[in-house]
Amino acid sequence: MAPILEYTLKSIVLLLIGAGGFAYMTLVERKFIGRLQSRIGPNRVGPFGLLQPMADGLKLIVKESITPAQADKLIFFIAPAISVIPALIIFAVIPFGNSPWLNLAANINIGVLYVLAVFSISVYGAVLGGWSSNNKYASLGGLRASAQMISYELALGLSLVAVVLMAGSASLNQIVQYQHPGNILGWLIFRQPVAAVLFAITAMAELARSPFDLVEAEQELTAGFMTEYSGMKFALFYMSEYVKMIAMSALFTTFFLGGWSGPGAQDSWLLSLIYFGIKMLVCLLAIVWTRATLPRFRYDKLMAFGWKVLLPIGLANVMVTALLIVLRVPGYR
Amino acid sequence: MSSFEETVSRLLKIPVGYATVLRNLFSKPVTLQYPEQKKPMSARFRGRHHLKRYDDGLEKCIGCALCAAACPADAIYVEADQNTNAERYSPGERYAKTYEINMLRCIFCGYCEDACPTNAIVLEPIEFPTGYTREGMIYTKSMLLEAPPNGVPTTPQATQPGKFDRSIVPYPPVDASV
Numbered sequence: 048m049a050p051i052l053e054y055t056l057k058s059i060v061l062l063l064i065g066a067g068g069f070a071y072m073t074l075v076e077r078k079f080i081g082r083l084q085s086r087i088g089p090n091r092v093g094p095f096g097l098l099q100p101m102a103d104g105l106k107l108i109v110k111e112s113i114t115p116a117q118a119d120k121l122i123f124f125i126a127p128a129i130s131v132i133p134a135l136i137i138f139a140v141i142p143f144g145n146s147p148w149l150n151l152a153a154n155i156n157i158g159v160l161y162v163l164a165v166f167s168i169s170v171y172g173a174v175l176g177g178w179s180s181n182n183k184y185a186s187l188g189g190l191r192a193s194a195q196m197i198s199y200e201l202a203l204g205l206s207l208v209a210v211v212l213m214a215g216s217a218s219l220n221q222i223v224q225y226q227h228p229g230n231i232l233g234w235l236i237f238r239q240p241v242a243a244v245l246f247a248i249t250a251m252a253e254l255a256r257s258p259f260d261l262v263e264a265e266q267e268l269t270a271g272f273m274t275e276y277s278g279m280k281f282a283l284f285y286m287s288e289y290v291k292m293i294a295m296s297a298l299f300t301t302f303f304l305g306g307w308s309g310p311g312a313q314d315s316w317l318l319s320l321i322y323f324g325i326k327m328l329v330c331l332l333a334i335v336w337t338r339a340t341l342p343r344f345r346y347d348k349l350m351a352f353g354w355k356v357l358l359p360i361g362l363a364n365v366m367v368t369a370l371l372i373v374l375r376v377p378g379y380r
Numbered sequence: 381m382s383s384f385e386e387t388v389s390r391l392l393k394i395p396v397g398y399a400t401v402l403r404n405l406f407s408k409p410v411t412l413q414y415p416e417q418k419k420p421m422s423a424r425f426r427g428r429h430h431l432k433r434y435d436d437g438l439e440k441c442i443g444c445a446l447c448a449a450a451c452p453a454d455a456i457y458v459e460a461d462q463n464t465n466a467e468r469y470s471p472g473e474r475y476a477k478t479y480e481i482n483m484l485r486c487i488f489c490g491y492c493e494d495a496c497p498t499n500a501i502v503l504e505p506i507e508f509p510t511g512y513t514r515e516g517m518i519y520t521k522s523m524l525l526e527a528p529p530n531g532v533p534t535t536p537q538a539t540q541p542g543k544f545d546r547s548i549v550p551y552p553p554v555d556a557s558v
Contacts, residue, residue: 085404087411340401341394 130172
């Protein structure tokens with residue numbers, strides 16, 4: 048009985064952190080992108096605009112939830128849930144700190160596979176939401192979502208294969224443990240820079256964030272698969288995007304930035320949690336920075352980039368890494 | 381240039397873009413906190429309309445409705461009535477009993493200013509019309525008319541017969557510089 052209770056409590060806390068993180072990530076993004084564009088960003092609701100997420104949430108809750116007359120009602124209703132649940136359950140395998148009670152299931156030996164599998168499921172939310180809306184923009188957005196995410200998942204997986212080869216384990220906890228003997232140079236971003244860049248680019252595409260936000264390219268598709276959604280259903284899609292953003296940042300931290308490691312983190316759970324938070328925040332801000340900098344890809348170029356550039360680079364990287372490990376080159380196991 | 385070199389030179393431009401964007405982070409925001417801070421406006425900015433008065437408190441508007449005729453948006457409605465010496469609003473025969481401008485139709489072109497023979501209507505760079513209802517955006521004469529100068533009685537005034545028989549001449553020459 049005790050483990051069930053423990054897991055339940057931890058899950059609830061994680062879900063609450065996910066929801067709260069989503070709310071404040073929207074504010075962080077709007078503030079930061081505002082400053083990057085020489086603006087101020089929201090500052091009216093509460094001190095420094097800190098209550099803006101509450102106001103947005105209240106607005107979305109009290110808004111009318113419209114279902115199109117010709118929509119497939121059941122699928123239209125469950126698509127946002129299909130989208131948001133995978134985003135939230137990714138956090139299960141992420142080691143947030145050095146002590147076991149900070150993690151839910153970070154020790155499972157298929158952590159990397161779990162992450163990839165869960166991310167694949169969340170595509171269904173976008174596709175089903177777009178299809179069930181019975182709207183041409185929504186359908187096109189859903190189609191683009193499926194094509195884009197399937198294409199980039201391959202390169203994403205290949206970048207993680209290199210990480211798994213290096214660490215010799217698919218458990219996220221093991222990967223973190225592997226990265227922090229000694230110093231900062233133990234981080235995989237320095238020993239697997241190609242995989243890190245590959246992961247960063249494909250993660251952005253998986254998130255459908257700018258410059259890969261073709262799924263909801265406003266100028267062409269109004270809001271893509273979210274066109275017909277309003278009220279809380281829309282909020283769930285929105286939430287899934289931001290929670291996935293947070294999850295991807297946590298994963299990048301775990302795989303390439305040494306997870307919770309840092310000076311003194313070995314002995315103090317608080318320090319390890321703080322290091323993890325700082326690294327994750329840096330990744331999140333980098334995502335927003337990218338959104339402020341790069342223009343959107345053209346659709347055919349996006350596909351060509353995924354299949355003709357990223358996939359070969361990923362394959363070559365896996366091959367070279369494997370070769371170096373087999374030859375027992377120092378630094379490669 | 382070979383296509384490989386071209387690709388490389390294009391890739392090298394991406395960090396330049398990132399740096400340019402990051403530089404904004406350390407610059408002062410250009411945002412003005414609007415209701416509290418306002419941008420200084422040109423003295424000739426065509427803001428909202430004001431109906432002017434002479435120094436003796438009489439209204440400049442004589443109810444001729446030339447502004448309504450000139451208005452391309454058909455936003456002005458004028459109804460004139462007869463002045464009497466006991467109840468005088470403006471010099472001359474007639475004054476505007478009703479003067480309404482629909483601020484939702486107005487395009488702020490300033491043709492009414494140009495058409496006005498007495499320079500009674502002026503678009504000034506003060507307060508911009510805002511409102512919550514369509515009815516509230518129809519500005520009536522009492523909203524448009526400015527207050528009389530200090531110590532001068534408001535209209536209607538009781539005046540001596542024969543003093544204000546003409547609307548424009550020989551009553552004080554119109555200041556053309558305004």
